[in-house]
Amino acid sequence: MGVSETQLIERYFRHxxxxxxxxxxxxxxxxxxxxxxxxxxxxLTTDALVEGVHFLPGAPARSLGHRCLAVNLxxxxxxGASPRWALLALNLPQADAHWLEAFAAGFxxxxxxxxxxxxxxxxxxxxxxxxxxxAGVLPRGVALRREGARAGDAxxxxxxxxxxxxxxxxxxxxxxxxxxxxxxxxxxxxFPTPRVELGAGLRDLASACIxxxxxxxxxxQRLLRASNCRACIELERLPLSAALVETCGELAWQQGLSxxxxxxxxxxxxxxxxxxxxxxxxxxxxxxxxxxxxxAGSGLELKLHNVVMRFAASGFDHFQA
Amino acid sequence: MGVSETQLIERYFRHxxxxxxxxxxxxxxxxxxxxxxxxxxxxLTTDALVEGVHFLPGAPARSLGHRCLAVNLxxxxxxGASPRWALLALNLPQADAHWLEAFAAGFxxxxxxxxxxxxxxxxxxxxxxxxxxxAGVLPRGVALRREGARAGDAxxxxxxxxxxxxxxxxxxxxxxxxxxxxxxxxxxxxFPTPRVELGAGLRDLASACIxxxxxxxxxxQRLLRASNCRACIELERLPLSAALVETCGELAWQQGLSxxxxxxxxxxxxxxxxxxxxxxxxxxxxxxxxxxxxxAGSGLELKLHNVVMRFAASGFDHFQA
Numbered sequence: 143m144g145v146s147e148t149q150l151i152e153r154y155f156r157h158x159x160x161x162x163x164x165x166x167x168x169x170x171x172x173x174x175x176x177x178x179x180x181x182x183x184x185x186l187t188t189d190a191l192v193e194g195v196h197f198l199p200g201a202p203a204r205s206l207g208h209r210c211l212a213v214n215l216x217x218x219x220x221x222g223a224s225p226r227w228a229l230l231a232l233n234l235p236q237a238d239a240h241w242l243e244a245f246a247a248g249f250x251x252x253x254x255x256x257x258x259x260x261x262x263x264x265x266x267x268x269x270x271x272x273x274x275x276x277a278g279v280l281p282r283g284v285a286l287r288r289e290g291a292r293a294g295d296a297x298x299x300x301x302x303x304x305x306x307x308x309x310x311x312x313x314x315x316x317x318x319x320x321x322x323x324x325x326x327x328x329x330x331x332x333f334p335t336p337r338v339e340l341g342a343g344l345r346d347l348a349s350a351c352i353x354x355x356x357x358x359x360x361x362x363q364r365l366l367r368a369s370n371c372r373a374c375i376e377l378e379r380l381p382l383s384a385a386l387v388e389t390c391g392e393l394a395w396q397q398g399l400s401x402x403x404x405x406x407x408x409x410x411x412x413x414x415x416x417x418x419x420x421x422x423x424x425x426x427x428x429x430x431x432x433x434x435x436x437x438a439g440s441g442l443e444l445k446l447h448n449v450v451m452r453f454a455a456s457g458f459d460h461f462q463a
Numbered sequence: 464m465g466v467s468e469t470q471l472i473e474r475y476f477r478h479x480x481x482x483x484x485x486x487x488x489x490x491x492x493x494x495x496x497x498x499x500x501x502x503x504x505x506x507l508t509t510d511a512l513v514e515g516v517h518f519l520p521g522a523p524a525r526s527l528g529h530r531c532l533a534v535n536l537x538x539x540x541x542x543g544a545s546p547r548w549a550l551l552a553l554n555l556p557q558a559d560a561h562w563l564e565a566f567a568a569g570f571x572x573x574x575x576x577x578x579x580x581x582x583x584x585x586x587x588x589x590x591x592x593x594x595x596x597x598a599g600v601l602p603r604g605v606a607l608r609r610e611g612a613r614a615g616d617a618x619x620x621x622x623x624x625x626x627x628x629x630x631x632x633x634x635x636x637x638x639x640x641x642x643x644x645x646x647x648x649x650x651x652x653x654f655p656t657p658r659v660e661l662g663a664g665l666r667d668l669a670s671a672c673i674x675x676x677x678x679x680x681x682x683x684q685r686l687l688r689a690s691n692c693r694a695c696i697e698l699e700r701l702p703l704s705a706a707l708v709e710t711c712g713e714l715a716w717q718q719g720l721s722x723x724x725x726x727x728x729x730x731x732x733x734x735x736x737x738x739x740x741x742x743x744x745x746x747x748x749x750x751x752x753x754x755x756x757x758x759a760g761s762g763l764e765l766k767l768h769n770v771v772m773r774f775a776a777s778g779f780d781h782f783q784a
Contacts, residue, residue, distance in 0.1 A: 166504060167608065171689075172541035172674055173508035173599075175606050180501040183487060186582060187494035188550040188596055192589035220493035229509040231552075231594045261507060264594070268513035271589055273552040275509055275596035278494075285496050287488065353493055368492075 147265045154242045159228065159253035159260035174261035176227055182279040187217040193270040198313060203241045205332035206272060207248025212336045213355065214276035215256060216405040219341030220353035222286035223278035227261045228253065231275075233268035256338050284345050291350035291369035291410035293438040298348075298419065300337050300406040300430050302383040303358055305330035307401025308390060323385035330383075334405040340428040344409055347418050351409040357402045363442055365408060374443040374450075375434035399444075410436055468586045475563045480549065480574035480581035495582035497548055503600040508538040514591040519634060524562045526653035527593060528569025533657045534676065535597035536577060537726040540662030541674040543607035544599035548582045549574065552596075554589035577659050605666050609689035612671035612731035614759040618694050619669075619740065621658050621727040621751050623704040624679055626651035628722025629711060644706035651704075655726040661749040665730055668739050672730040678723045684763055686729060695764040695771075696755035720765075731757055 156169055167175035178184060191210050193199055211228065218225045230249070253260060258276070291297075309331030311317035312324045319327060337353075344351060352365045358380075366373055380398045387394045411419055416432070423430040434445075444451045477490055488496035499505060512531050514520055532549065539546045551570070574581060579597070612618075630652030632638035633645045640648060658674075665672060673686045679701075687694055701719045708715045732740055737753070744751040755766075765772045 167606070171609050172538040172672075173506045173544070175542065176505040176507060177603075178499045178503065178505045182499065184497040184499045184505065184598070185494045186497060186548060186550055186596070186598060188552050188583065188585050188594075190552045190554060190585045190587050190589075190594070192554050192587045195587055195589050217493040221496065223494070227507060229507055229596055231509050231511045231596075233511065233513050233592055262509065264509050264511045266511050266513045266516055266592075268511075268516050268592055269590040271554055271587075271592055273509075273511070273585070273594040275507075275550055275552075277505070277507060277598070282498075285488070288492050351493075 150237055150242065150265055154246045155230070155260060155263065158246050158250045160257045162226065162257065162259040165227065165259050165261055168259065168261045174227065176261065179279060181282060183282050183285065185218055185221050185223040185278040185280060185285070186275065187214055188273060188275040189213040189217065190271060190273040202332065203244035204248035207245040208252050208333050210272040210274045211249050211252050212334045212405060214274045215336035215338055216353040216355070218276055218278040219336050219338045220286065220351050220407055221280070222284065222341050222345035222351065223280040224342055225256050225258045225276055225278040225338060227277045228258050229275040230260060230263035231273040232263065233266045233271045235267065235270055280345070286341065286345060286348055286351040288350055288352050288365045288368035291365060291371050291436055293371060293436055295349050295410040295412055295436045296416065296432045297373050297375065297408070297410050297434040297436055298430050298432050299358065299381060299408045300340055300428050301335065301404065302381045302386065303354065303404050303406060304386050304394065304398035304401040305383050306334060306403035308386055308397055310403065317389065319389040323389045326383065326385040327389065331403060334403065336405055337407045337428050339426040340422065341407060343422040343426055347415045347422065348409040348411045351407055354404045354406045354408055355402060357400045358408060359399045362408055365410070366440065366442060370440065371436045372439040372441045372443070373434050373436050374445055377444055377446040379431060379433045381429065381431040471558055471563065471586055475567045476551070476581060476584065479567050479571045481578045483547065483578065483580040486548065486580050486582055489580065489582045495548065497582065500600060502603060504603050504606065506539055506542050506544040506599040506601060506606070507596065508535055509594060509596040510534040510538065511592060511594040523653065524565035525569035528566040529573050529654050531593040531595045532570050532573050533655045533726060535595045536657035536659055537674040537676070539597055539599040540657050540659045541607065541672050541728055542601070543605065543662050543666035543672065544601040545663055546577050546579045546597055546599040546659060548598045549579050550596040551581060551584035552594040553584065554587045554592045556588065556591055601666070607662065607666060607669055607672040609671055609673050609686045612686060612690035612692050612757055614692060614757055616670050616731040616733055616757045617737065617753045618696065618731050618755040618757055619751050620679065620702060620729045620754050621661055621749050622656065622725065623702045623707065624675065624725050624727055625707050625715065625719035625722040626704050627655060627724035629707055629718055631724065638710065640710040644710045647704065647706040648710065652724060655724065657726055658728045658749050660747040661743065662728060664743040664747060668736045668743065669730040669732045672728055675725045675727045675729055676723060678721045679729060680720045683729055686731070687761065687763060691761065692757045693760040693762045693764070694755050694757050695766055698765055698767040700752060700754045702750065702752040
């Protein structure tokens with residue numbers, strides 16, 4: 143290979159991401175040095191992509207560069223914060239120039255879109271895995287949490303759900319789809335859209351928020367548990383893409399409920415905010431759909447054609463038997 | 464296995480680390496929410512331990528819990544900052560209760576010692592690798608950097624050097640040592656001492672600082688390059704432990720120069736600070752040794768019994784051929 147860790151960082155990562163005035167010291171010293179606004183709270187998150195777990199061996203590097211940042215941006219969005227500074231820890235089996243270029247390009251494009259600077263990281267030899275840590279800021283006391291939803295609030299979800307999991311099945315060869323549907327679904331898996339602007343706008347409107355990484359069924363229940371609420375979701379209302387419906391037919395809603403990796407936001411808001419939420423959705427080009435209502439108590443009810451169903455919890459959990 | 468990611472986090476990680484009043488929201492939401500002092504700069508770093516690269520398969524979990532935090536604390540120390548909040552991304556092949564308990568205990572003990580809260584993370588199935596992100600704070604404009612050393616400054620190193628690499632060789636079976644020497648050297652590899660208090664104290668005394676992860680020869684040259692200085696190191700002055708000298712004999716100084724993973728600090732300071740540095744070393748129980756002097760120009764000279772040697776750069780680099 144004949145190229146050092148330092149040279150690899152110089153060549154592929156030095157200029158990745160947005161330049162930011164608040165980066166006092168970025169890549170190249172023992173740690174990054176950053177100027178935090180005086181009145182801000184700091185938001186920190188980390189998420190990892192592991193080969194064979196979160197992506198298939200041989201997955202396109204550009205998609206991985208995008209996804210490893212997108213999944214973290216989604217966590218920052220779910221808090222209503224503005225992303226600022228990223229660290230990247232990359233374990234690589236070998237230093238492949240084409241792979242590194244494509245990976246860096248995918249990371250860079252998404253980072254610039256959201257004004258995120260790459261300020262440091264770590265490069266090691268090892269089985270391919272990618273861990274990003276993302277720091278964001280927001281004004282004191284306004285963070286969105288999973289708790290805070292109240293009986294009577296409406297339950298919303300952004301974008302469409304179930305697409306990414308269906309796209310992964312297409313990639314794995316376990317789901318057949320038409321060429322255009324397949325392209326759309328795979329794109330939703332490989333290049334998810336973190337709802338950063340929507341999340342920041344929801345700070346003043348939503349009562350609770352979570353991002354959908356493990357599927358609506360699991361993640362909505364996390365929000366409900368944290369908020370001590372129950373919810374009734376009307377399955378006819380689930381935002382399902384035309385491609386998903388075309389591909390999965392009558393079972394599309396099941397895919398929408400349990401499919402993970404969508405990185406949409408699920409949030410609650412008082413009914414009085416409905417118009418403001420619609421306006422925000424338009425302004426940020428992030429479609430949102432009201433899918434149900436919250437009540438006192440606990441648990442999740444699913445209603446299909448006015449028949450109430452109870453559904454065994456499912457979704458993606460790494461250590462479930 | 465029958466236990467979920469959420470349950471594992473609850474069981475093993477929820478109460479790890481120091482409780483801190485500035486943690487508004489820790490483990491359990493989409494991201495952690497932290498109160499940064501208004502006049503502070505933020506310091507961010509990340510470092511990873513990969514099985515087979517940074518530790519041997521079957522390495523004791525308690526040591527890994529300690530080391531994954533120690534290597535990051537060392538980066539924070541090298542900036543002169545105070546560590547505050549950690550994120551832990553853990554890829555595990557399986558959830559082994561004994562392993563997790565010992566790992567968490569190792570992390571916890573060191574975190575509490577330095578007042579670090581564990582505020583979030585990520586748990587995935589995958590080949591064993593551990594990535595920690597650590598955030599620290601320090602007053603505006605006082606961070607220690609690799610640049611800033613000037614001709615005439617003295618060059619120092621903390622603790623003793625070469626021990627950890629020799630300890631690793633003992634573990635690998637490629638270096639023979641007496642039982643007490645072996646125990647000492649392995650302990651230095653498995654439980655390195657990050658020089659956090661020393662680093663914070665050096666903020667007002669040192670002109671430049673770096674931590675020793677890849678060996679004095681490589682890391683000192685990084686400091687010199689960043690500072691546009693040359694240095695002459697007197698090899699008789701290298702702080703070598705009795706165990707290292709007993710084990711490596713006349714070659715101990717070579718081990719001290721090129722051995723990595725010590726996580727000691729290498730720093731420069733004007734001669735006028737010599738007494739203050741000695742006092743700081745005593746106060747923080749961190750021995751420091753003056754090993755040489757800086758001059759104008761570039762490069763590194765090594766002097767043994769007043770004979771000047773030039774040494775080919777070496778040390779540990781993950782992607783070197």
